Amino acid sequence: MFGKIARLVSLFKLYGFHAFRLIVNPMLGRPIWIPLNGRRVWLNFDSATYYHLIHSTDKVKALVDAVPLGLKGAIIDGGANHGIFSLLASQKFPQSKVFALEPYHKVLPVLKKNVAGTQVEIVEKALAAEDGEVVFYTAPSSDQVGSVIKDNVEEFTAKGAAIVESRVPAISLKTFVKQQDIERIAVLKLDVQGLEFAILEHADEVLAITDCLLLEVVLIERTSLDLLEKARKFFPCHKVLNPLPYGADIIFSKTPL
Numbered sequence: 001m002f003g004k005i006a007r008l009v010s011l012f013k014l015y016g017f018h019a020f021r022l023i024v025n026p027m028l029g030r031p032i033w034i035p036l037n038g039r040r041v042w043l044n045f046d047s048a049t050y051y052h053l054i055h056s057t058d059k060v061k062a063l064v065d066a067v068p069l070g071l072k073g074a075i076i077d078g079g080a081n082h083g084i085f086s087l088l089a090s091q092k093f094p095q096s097k098v099f100a101l102e103p104y105h106k107v108l109p110v111l112k113k114n115v116a117g118t119q120v121e122i123v124e125k126a127l128a129a130e131d132g133e134v135v136f137y138t139a140p141s142s143d144q145v146g147s148v149i150k151d152n153v154e155e156f157t158a159k160g161a162a163i164v165e166s167r168v169p170a171i172s173l174k175t176f177v178k179q180q181d182i183e184r185i186a187v188l189k190l191d192v193q194g195l196e197f198a199i200l201e202h203a204d205e206v207l208a209i210t211d212c213l214l215l216e217v218v219l220i221e222r223t224s225l226d227l228l229e230k231a232r233k234f235f236p237c238h239k240v241l242n243p244l245p246y247g248a249d250i251i252f253s254k255t256p257l
Contacts, residue, residue: 078191129201131171173200
């Protein structure tokens with residue numbers, strides 16, 4: 001009971017009277033949305049929705065706010081999910097093409113709705129170490145949990161709950177940049193549930209033309225130190241954002257932040 005009351009208070013602090021709709025609509029089987037920068041951002045409702053409404057939306061805003069103005073080039077959103085980062089980035093950099101890469105079929109309809117009418121191009125593929133197909137693991141209880149690494153999904157899945165496996169098209173960062181004929185990358189954001197280092201390990205040519213790199217670094221991941229070392233090799237400046245006990249979001253930049 002106290003947990004529900006605390007959640008209700010947090011929703012009202014963040015969303016004002018919209019909190020009523022966020023609570024009532026799921027009970028009535030209606031879709032939910034939040035106001036964000038003059039638009040409606042739609043969300044699939046599941047067991048983790050309220051947590052992300054309270055904790056994650058402001059984190060994504062902080063990522064976009066941290067990116068310096070004036071950057072030129074494409075913006076790549078690896079692991080776009082519902083598209084909040086892509087939408088905010090498209091508003092901050094209206095002259096930049098934004099690529100939202102997302103392979104999960106359950107969130108794609110919402111992603112498409114959220115970025116409609118913007119310069120965001122949706123790519124229905126997973127960023128991966130190699131081109132082809134990968135096995136994609138998801139938790140039926142939440143659209144927020146999906147990874148090509150099964151262990152990373154099991155951590156957020158109730159004991160005994162089934163994990164869904166599917167095969168999705170995948171593309172390496174190097175191939176994607178070549179196919180899109182991208183000459184400069186203003187921002188590369190990766191939130192791919194533990195696959196960040198595998199994607200960047202052999203992507204030196206891409207990092208060389210990238211101005212800002214946004215990563216979620218989880219210290220319990222076995223590749224976290226390799227990931228940090230890789231990023232610091234190309235980006236002399238960095239700033240920790242959204243710190244947590246087990247890691248943080250970090251922006252890496254070639255110019256002072």
